[in-house]
Amino acid sequence: MNVRFPVSKPVLAGREKEYVVDALDSGWISSNGAYIGRFESAVAARLDTDWSLAVCNGTVALHVACLALDLRPGQSVIVPTLTYVATANAVSYCGAKVVLADVSPQDGGLTADSVRAAWRSDTVGVIAVHLYGFPAPVDEITDLCRERGAWLIEDCAESLGASLKGRPTGSFGDAATFSFYGNKTISTGEGGLVTLRDPTLRQRATMLRGQGMDPARRYWHPMIGYNYRMTNVAAAIGLGQVECADYHLSERRRIAARYARVLAPLEADGLAAMPREMPDSRGSFWLSCLVLGRGGPAVRDAVMDRLLSQHGIETRPYFVPMHRLPMYAVDASFPVATRLAEHGMNLPSYSGLSDADIDWIGEQVVAAVRDEAQCLA
Ligand SMILES: *Cc1c(COP(=O)(O)O)cnc(C)c1O
Numbered sequence: 001m002n003v004r005f006p007v008s009k010p011v012l013a014g015r016e017k018e019y020v021v022d023a024l025d026s027g028w029i030s031s032n033g034a035y036i037g038r039f040e041s042a043v044a045a046r047l048d049t050d051w052s053l054a055v056c057n058g059t060v061a062l063h064v065a066c067l068a069l070d071l072r073p074g075q076s077v078i079v080p081t082l083t084y085v086a087t088a089n090a091v092s093y094c095g096a097k098v099v100l101a102d103v104s105p106q107d108g109g110l111t112a113d114s115v116r117a118a119w120r121s122d123t124v125g126v127i128a129v130h131l132y133g134f135p136a137p138v139d140e141i142t143d144l145c146r147e148r149g150a151w152l153i154e155d156c157a158e159s160l161g162a163s164l165k166g167r168p169t170g171s172f173g174d175a176a177t178f179s180f181y182g183n184k185t186i187s188t189g190e191g192g193l194v195t196l197r198d199p200t201l202r203q204r205a206t207m208l209r210g211q212g213m214d215p216a217r218r219y220w221h222p223m224i225g226y227n228y229r230m231t232n233v234a235a236a237i238g239l240g241q242v243e244c245a246d247y248h249l250s251e252r253r254r255i256a257a258r259y260a261r262v263l264a265p266l267e268a269d270g271l272a273a274m275p276r277e278m279p280d281s282r283g284s285f286w287l288s289c290l291v292l293g294r295g296g297p298a299v300r301d302a303v304m305d306r307l308l309s310q311h312g313i314e315t316r317p318y319f320v321p322m323h324r325l326p327m328y329a330v331d332a333s334f335p336v337a338t339r340l341a342e343h344g345m346n347l348p349s350y351s352g353l354s355d356a357d358i359d360w361i362g363e364q365v366v367a368a369v370r371d372e373a374q375c376l377a
Pocket of ligand 1: 057058157
């Protein structure tokens with residue numbers, strides 16, 4: 001069956017087209033042009049900072065943050081095993097070692113305890129991920145990192161708009177990174193952004209983005225840099241998107257709350273649960289999440305197959321944890337991450353999905369989960 005309800009799709013409901021046409025008319029289609037700075041300022045304003053650096057995707061945002069913090073071979077960085085692969089790859093790009101840690105059953109992110117347990121003598125930093133937009137306890141992780149002289153990067157690719165204790169995610173660590181890929185809450189097609197606390201590191205990150213060139217001396221490159229720039233056309237889309245960020249965020253919140261209502265009978269029977277916000281935290285609800293209560297990956301996959309083939313409802317499994325990938329496999333077990341990864345799925349969650357459609361999708365999910373659970377019994 002064709003996909004009737006995709007998991008995600010970009011909704012360009014603001015001034016994106018007007019800004020893109022303006023960018024084209026201006027002749028500035030590559031990485032100079034006014035929209036880059038306007039987009040950077042508009043995102044920074046949401047993050048309680050006055051500086052941000054737009055780059056060409058969320059993966060290189062992580063790479064730039066690691067390089068700006070001077071990550072080198074012979075050092076190690078703690079990363080949650082349950083994340084998108086980019087988080088770990090950025091560490092590998094620097095020749096450093098990825099050290100995996102287990103996650104919390106509530107928000108799917110690192111905890112201060114899991115970070116403590118993973119710590120090694122060569123650990124210089126931690127990358128915390130706000131998985132599916134649920135804030136990890138980065139207040140406690142920041143304290144731990146400060147105590148031990150290490151840095152913290154917050155991977156906020158999924159958490160634009162989320163906050164912890166009234167502060168936006170991304171405002172706790174030494175650096176934060178964002179992604180504006182097509183399925184993220186706001187998108188530039190491909191795009192990313194870095195924030196950094198330290199002014200010296202900000203300058204270094206700006207040089208790294210632009211081939212290592214000295215801003216005061218053309219074609220003088222005192223370091224090996226990269227071409228990680230965002231185009232003005234992408235930034236024009238991004239400005240239109242970020243102006244509508246509150247709309248997109250309230251849509252994601254409405255959608256998750258509505259699913260929670262329809263899926264409540266599954267929760268009552270212990271067949272599935274939707275992760276919830278912890279006290280003092282506000283999620284971005286990037287994608288609505290459902291974690292099945294029993295059965296393992298075969299049951300989860302059967303539910304997903306059935307929703308697609310019978311009803312055209314697309315879903316996504318949770319990320320495959322890093323310890324299951326060949327390059328990050330280790331001889332250790334990560335029971336919480338493994339359980340979430342094997343039982344978790346994301347439901348259609350795009351702005352504009354109607355209440356009636358959510359109710360209908362939810363009913364099909366309830367029926368599919370009940371049927372598959374019956375097969376187990
Ligand atoms: C999307 C995502 C990224 C990477 O973003 P790209 O823009 O696709 O390179 C990094 N980390 C997490 C957790 C993500 O979800």
